[in-house]
Amino acid sequence: xxxxxxxxxxxxQGMGSARIDLLGTExxxxxxxxxxxxxxxxxHSEARWPSIVLELSYPLKRRALPHxxxxxxxxxxxxxxxxxxxxxxxxTKKGTISIWQPVFKVNEEGMIFEIExxxxxxxxxxxxxxxxxxxxxxxxxxxxxxxxxxxxxxxxLTEKVPVFIDSAKLCSLxxxxx
Numbered sequence: 001x002x003x004x005x006x007x008x009x010x011x012x013q014g015m016g017s018a019r020i021d022l023l024g025t026e027x028x029x030x031x032x033x034x035x036x037x038x039x040x041x042x043x044h045s046e047a048r049w050p051s052i053v054l055e056l057s058y059p060l061k062r063r064a065l066p067h068x069x070x071x072x073x074x075x076x077x078x079x080x081x082x083x084x085x086x087x088x089x090x091x092t093k094k095g096t097i098s099i100w101q102p103v104f105k106v107n108e109e110g111m112i113f114e115i116e117x118x119x120x121x122x123x124x125x126x127x128x129x130x131x132x133x134x135x136x137x138x139x140x141x142x143x144x145x146x147x148x149x150x151x152x153x154x155x156x157l158t159e160k161v162p163v164f165i166d167s168a169k170l171c172s173l174x175x176x177x178x
Contacts, residue, residue: 004156005145011045012148020049022075034075036068044149049079051148057087069100069117078102078115081147087123088174093131095174096123097141126167127174133167140166 018041022034041050053072057065065085072080085098099121105114126134126141134140145161146154165173 004158005161008044008149008154008156009145012042012051013045015041015043015050017041018050020053020072022049022071034071036071038072042148044153046153047079047150049076049150051080051150052082052084052143053080054084054086057085058090062087065098066100066117066119069119073100073102073117074115078104079150081150082143083117084141084143086170086174089129092129093127094125094129095127095170096125097121097170098123126170131171131175133171135167137166140164140168140170 017037017039020036020038020041022036038050038053039056040054042052043050055061055065055068065083065087069083069085072083081101083100085100087096087098089095098119100117100119103116103118104112105116107113124139126139128134141164143163145163146157147163
């Protein structure tokens with residue numbers, strides 16, 4: 001249904017690097033339990049948290065991405081549906097994409113008893129060491145419109161709507177930012 005997809009997409013906003021207050025485990029005198037400042041995020045106007053968070057990583061931050069995935073995905077009970085890590089090598093121009101998403105473990109009664117941050121795309125190359133875009137037409141960032149909102153809001157979407165940014169466009173955007 002084109003109309004419901006379009007109406008849903010209109011309510012998704014780029015939030016830039018807006019601070020995100022997460023649930024966390026330790027309350028501190030009226031302050032949020034955990035704060036993170038992603039490099040970019042997308043949030044549906046009717047959602048409490050962004051659904052997609054983007055983190056740029058360089059060699060020093062690379063090891064932090066799995067921990068950030070745990071923070072974003074677990075401390076929102078899976079409301080953040082994707083952490084997209086763009087890893088940029090500072091010695092070369094190589095760039096890779098890694099994506100984490102929540103996986104819900106359910107018991108026999110159908111109740112969720114655990115959430116995991118699962119790595120679903122691991123260091124897919126979108127830019128080679130010379131700064132050239134990966135020539136494979138399927139390389140790039142693959143998401144779905146439903147990734148941009150929490151489950152209670154995506155019920156209006158009756159079909160899968162792909163959101164794809166190819167490697168050439170990613171390289172162009174990155175060159176602008178650099």
